[in-house]
Amino acid sequence: MNEPSLRKFYAWFTALGLLVGLLVIAGYYKDEFREWKTYQTQFRQEELRRATTPQQKLLAENTPVQIRQILLPELHRVDRCTTCHLAVDDPSYGGYAQPLAYHPLSDQHPFEKFGCTVCHRGQGRATTVADAHGNVPHWDEPMLPLRYIQASCGQCHQAADNPAAPELARGQQLFDDSGCRGCHKLNGVGGIIGPELDKVGARRSPEWLRQHFLAPSSVTPGSAMPPQKFAETNLEAITLFMLSLTGEPVPGYYASMKVIPSSSQGRRLFEQKGCIACHAVGGVGGKIGPALDDVGLRRKPEWMIQHFRNPQAVSPGTVMPQFGFTESEARALTDFLVHLRDQKVALSLPALMNPVERGRAAFRKYGCIGCHGPDGKGGVPNPNAKTAEQVPGLLYVADGYTKAELKARILDGQKEITALDPKRPPPPLYMPAWRGTINDAEVDDLVAYLFSLKPKGDDVGF
Amino acid sequence: MNTPLPQRLWQRFTRTRVGRSIFRVGLPQSKLERSQAMVSSFLLHVQPAKVNRHSLRAGYTLGLGLITLYLFLILIGTGVLLMFYYVPSTQQAYDGMKDLQFVVSAGLLIRNMHRWAAHLMVLFVMLHLGRVFYTGAYKQPREFNWLVGVGLFLLTLALSFTGYLLPWDQLAFWAITVGTSIAGYAPVVGQKLRFLMLGGHTVGQEALIRFYALHVIVLPALAVLMIGVHFWRVRKDGGLSRPDEPGDVVGQVELGQVPTNKTYGLMELAQGTTPQVGKNPEDEVFAWPHLVFRELLLFLLVVAVLLFLAIFWNAPLEEFANPIHPPNPAKAPWYFLGLQELVSYSAFWGGVVVPGLLVTALAALPYLDRGCRGVGRWFARERIVANTVFTICVLAAIVFTLIGSFFRGPNWGWVEPWQKPPVVTEGH
Numbered sequence A: 001m002n003e004p005s006l007r008k009f010y011a012w013f014t015a016l017g018l019l020v021g022l023l024v025i026a027g028y029y030k031d032e033f034r035e036w037k038t039y040q041t042q043f044r045q046e047e048l049r050r051a052t053t054p055q056q057k058l059l060a061e062n063t064p065v066q067i068r069q070i071l072l073p074e075l076h077r078v079d080r081c082t083t084c085h086l087a088v089d090d091p092s093y094g095g096y097a098q099p100l101a102y103h104p105l106s107d108q109h110p111f112e113k114f115g116c117t118v119c120h121r122g123q124g125r126a127t128t129v130a131d132a133h134g135n136v137p138h139w140d141e142p143m144l145p146l147r148y149i150q151a152s153c154g155q156c157h158q159a160a161d162n163p164a165a166p167e168l169a170r171g172q173q174l175f176d177d178s179g180c181r182g183c184h185k186l187n188g189v190g191g192i193i194g195p196e197l198d199k200v201g202a203r204r205s206p207e208w209l210r211q212h213f214l215a216p217s218s219v220t221p222g223s224a225m226p227p228q229k230f231a232e233t234n235l236e237a238i239t240l241f242m243l244s245l246t247g248e249p250v251p252g253y254y255a256s257m258k259v260i261p262s263s264s265q266g267r268r269l270f271e272q273k274g275c276i277a278c279h280a281v282g283g284v285g286g287k288i289g290p291a292l293d294d295v296g297l298r299r300k301p302e303w304m305i306q307h308f309r310n311p312q313a314v315s316p317g318t319v320m321p322q323f324g325f326t327e328s329e330a331r332a333l334t335d336f337l338v339h340l341r342d343q344k345v346a347l348s349l350p351a352l353m354n355p356v357e358r359g360r361a362a363f364r365k366y367g368c369i370g371c372h373g374p375d376g377k378g379g380v381p382n383p384n385a386k387t388a389e390q391v392p393g394l395l396y397v398a399d400g401y402t403k404a405e406l407k408a409r410i411l412d413g414q415k416e417i418t419a420l421d422p423k424r425p426p427p428p429l430y431m432p433a434w435r436g437t438i439n440d441a442e443v444d445d446l447v448a449y450l451f452s453l454k455p456k457g458d459d460v461g462f
Numbered sequence B: 001m002n003t004p005l006p007q008r009l010w011q012r013f014t015r016t017r018v019g020r021s022i023f024r025v026g027l028p029q030s031k032l033e034r035s036q037a038m039v040s041s042f043l044l045h046v047q048p049a050k051v052n053r054h055s056l057r058a059g060y061t062l063g064l065g066l067i068t069l070y071l072f073l074i075l076i077g078t079g080v081l082l083m084f085y086y087v088p089s090t091q092q093a094y095d096g097m098k099d100l101q102f103v104v105s106a107g108l109l110i111r112n113m114h115r116w117a118a119h120l121m122v123l124f125v126m127l128h129l130g131r132v133f134y135t136g137a138y139k140q141p142r143e144f145n146w147l148v149g150v151g152l153f154l155l156t157l158a159l160s161f162t163g164y165l166l167p168w169d170q171l172a173f174w175a176i177t178v179g180t181s182i183a184g185y186a187p188v189v190g191q192k193l194r195f196l197m198l199g200g201h202t203v204g205q206e207a208l209i210r211f212y213a214l215h216v217i218v219l220p221a222l223a224v225l226m227i228g229v230h231f232w233r234v235r236k237d238g239g240l241s242r243p244d245e246p247g248d249v250v251g252q253v254e255l256g257q258v259p260t261n262k263t264y265g266l267m268e269l270a271q272g273t274t275p276q277v278g279k280n281p282e283d284e285v286f287a288w289p290h291l292v293f294r295e296l297l298l299f300l301l302v303v304a305v306l307l308f309l310a311i312f313w314n315a316p317l318e319e320f321a322n323p324i325h326p327p328n329p330a331k332a333p334w335y336f337l338g339l340q341e342l343v344s345y346s347a348f349w350g351g352v353v354v355p356g357l358l359v360t361a362l363a364a365l366p367y368l369d370r371g372c373r374g375v376g377r378w379f380a381r382e383r384i385v386a387n388t389v390f391t392i393c394v395l396a397a398i399v400f401t402l403i404g405s406f407f408r409g410p411n412w413g414w415v416e417p418w419q420k421p422p423v424v425t426e427g428h
Helices: A007-032 A035-050 A054-061 A129-133 A166-177 A206-214 A232-243 A252-257 A263-272 A301-309 A327-338 A355-365 A403-412 A440-451 B005-015 B017-023 B031-039 B064-083 B093-102 B107-134 B143-165 B170-183 B190-198 B205-236 B287-312 B334-345 B347-368 B381-406
Strands: A070-072 A077-079 B050-052 B251-254 B273-276 B284-286
Touching (some): A263 A327, A301 A327, B005 B017, B031 B284, B064 B287, B143 B334, B143 B347
Antiparallel strands (some): B251 B273
């Protein structure tokens, strides 16, 4: 039998073996030469350039080239940003260009506790620029543009409490004043015409939000939302506030850190704890304790904090009980009282208000203004509604309804709005039923407020 | 004779005390040693000492079965490496994928190889099945091995499908949601079956741990066993199928009729039947080196192709699985897209009757198609009816799979792949 030579096989083995070898080498190179290593080399060279003593040179030379990461188990994150941003915690790198820039940071947010992505977003586990900054397909959280960075403060802190985030506070104010809650629920309070906003900041991009405010139906076809005529600065502020609504849970350690002792938090505490029962402010309140209008002039802040901790310690024989305030609560209350005079704060204490005032507060709280306009003057467009294609104003409800009828209308709503032209699409806005959201006492107050809207001396007087 | 260097080195090694203890036979020189090389080696002894020239023709087998085996071995190797990093938890699985990509040395390369090898294995099992059909190789005495092969085909699909869920991204989650709901269309048992697969009514942690256990131990162990049986039967059924040649009838013969011109045989068998392996010894060549070297070369080729794919194309990884945000359309893995297309016409016919009939027909095929002619040749004229019917089925499967893959857009509506996909705007 003719046995062919093995030479042919050896040639094939050599060729294919070389091919596999080359591919293995190619695979190794692709795996070994990673983007972040060039940044670490750049950092090392900078360190070497700056080194003045032999010890510093040695240190710089011996810095290992390796992945750096911040493990944040409570936040379910691993942030590898410092693999490239190597000088974030070194003030001597202030003014350097990225990736070697220093990141100024207050002591309240140490890197090892907060990492980076919890504020800046992006993809913490990634180690390439494109992937880490998150502008890649299949990653939902690209980095937040720096002009919206205050939104991240709002993930944990009350917007109004944070002096470092004025735009955030302004955004929230706009949200409350514009009556967004008339249609949208936030933290369980609000209407049902639009979607809940609790996680809107994680779902939507800044561009989407801006576009949506200006022309809702251009990004959400068929949206019932009327276009919002925000000026540019307000548009940015309300977009920023929306971005703060990520719904990300604030876990243990972070929850304990999230209260910023501020004047506005002090005010909320003052209202909630019922201080007014014993102390008067602006002539309103109890007389058991001293009036507090000018307490900031009489007492030093240190004294007040001591007093909140243990009234007897600084004011023997006082009848004020020890309330067990936390340290930050005591500081917040003190802050509030110190500034009471110059702030001329109008305390909104439901117990001290008359029904009409309480109703006005509820009108604002539930966002009725969003559709019925400021002070119920109406005018928000509702295409194809029989009422002049607008949401009707409320100035004259006292003429058309009894109090019981009005109450029923608020609680049960009106789903069907009569169309002007039956051939066109039905009017998008309608009166939602508020039963279950607004409690009975609040409805009574609302009715009282709405009845008070009728202009004085405007009675036709049949 | 001028011996090549590797050969000389190998010879020197096998003459040492250690080398001889391992390999028993050195690099074979004589015909005796060539036979011994095969018979005395654990890894090689599943193959005969001599093989028919016809079986070595690349144009006959195309190496499809062997390629499938190599892909399976590579899958085991890369799969074990992936297991060192993978945690079958809905909270950690996806992060593990990201870590493989971004921080594990060669992690992405290994995952890519595993992914592409898995897809290719499904493909090559199908191609191998086609080859066996078109050459009539399932006919007597190889009926049972065809049946084992059909089982291995289904097992491969199951292996790929269970692996599909493990990255726990949107692609995985929704492909498995769609795939298992196709199973749910079966009458009476469908929903129970789906519940059994998922360990619940929806895809969640229970489904993940089930799919993981099936994927890494149950199904691979079964596959190893059945591959063993498959190969064993190839030997016992008389080697690869061959065309009838004058004086070379492959078939079971009574032992009393064992031909005298056989070059080897099982001496212990005294009664019953034994396969008759080639009456023409001159048509046979020694497995070493003619078969073994070809096999090794093919292995190198498969490794090269896989490495190439893995270096230049990354395995897909979408967003973290989100049960409340289905992609539109949600698609099953590609090998089930033909089924999904059929299901879109009728859940019962497409999801139950057609696949049920297909599998039954495949399994029953060698017992229905009993003619003995046209074995061992591609597209034999004698088998024109069977080949036509099979081709129609294959073409239909390809067409439906292509439609499901490329022509279906949002809400399973018709789209043309070369057109810009319609912008899907989400409502509130």
